[in-house]
């Protein structure tokens with residue numbers, strides 16, 4: 001009986017949020033760091049299925065940086081990052097595409113489908129969804145910056161009732177070019193802006209943005225973010241994440257949150273309850 005009352009209370013609390021976000025696009029950046037255990041992956045997939053079932057339009061953009069690094073190391077290839085973005089040589093590009101568009105994209109699609117979704121996996125190369133140019137070819141090689149997004153393919157996938165799962169690999173207009181490796185956080189924010197998303201969530205492996213003492217910062221303004229970057233409190237993989245939040249907000253996305261992908265059902269907690277979790281970046 002007590003259990004039933006709790007379920008009814010939870011549903012009552014969720015109802016206004018379900019109405020608020022009905023038909024709205026919500027971009028979920030699923031970081032490689034939040035993909036560590038099978039149990040958590042299943043919970044993530046259940047959350048996406050539930051959001052879709054109640055009428056929202058989730059779009060999953062995934063990372064996989066740790067898997068790329070692991071395979072490169074198995075192959076004996078050195079790899080390095082500058083300010084959280086990988087330097088992409090031709091060899092690294094081959095591996096990044098194999099891991100992101102191949103292994104991880106299909107794994108997430110299978111995972112979502114095993115929980116009852118109808119997920120469709122694409123990379124930015126499909127139907128020219130993501131077109132990029134070099135970030136700085138001298139220092140970063142095939143690491144790209146998105147120049148254009150042709151939303152038609154994803155609009156169609158959404159309109160047909162499927163859940164798009166997007167690998168952050170972009171095409172190039174140059175014949176014979178291998179394409180570009182895009183940081184998944186920055187791909188997610190550009191995609192959220194292009195699709196007119198209402199909200200963007202970054203699932204990662206920390207409770208949110210932490211201060212110098214390791215304490216969670218619940219809300220951050222752009223000025224505070226800049227200061228924390230200068231003080232190197234925000235560093236490494238957190239740099240593109242906060243930059244992506246700011247990019248999304250400036251592009252018209254209403255809310256940007258960095259949340260803990262290691263907490264069970266963190267997506268539902270963030271979207272369907274009033275208890276704010278993680279860090280919310282504000283303009």
Ligand SMILES: Nc1ncnc2c1ncn2[C@@H]1O[C@H](COP(=O)(O)OP(=O)(O)O)[C@@H](O)[C@H]1O
Nearest residue numbers: 031032033204206208209210233234235237238
């Ligand atoms: N101020 C900070 N607060 C929280 N995490 C931080 C901070 N600065 C750097 N980080 C690092 O950023 C990492 C998350 O980025 P990353 O490993 O790229 O995750 P993802 O795979 O989810 O994109 C954290 O695990 C942490 O090591």
Ligand SMILES: CC(=O)N[C@@H](CCC(=O)OP(=O)(O)O)C(=O)O
Nearest residue numbers: 032063064065085086182183184
């Ligand atoms: C240019 C660049 O940094 N690309 C990333 C793409 C994957 C990614 O961003 O994965 P996470 O979200 O798990 O970190 C990389 O090669 O690691």
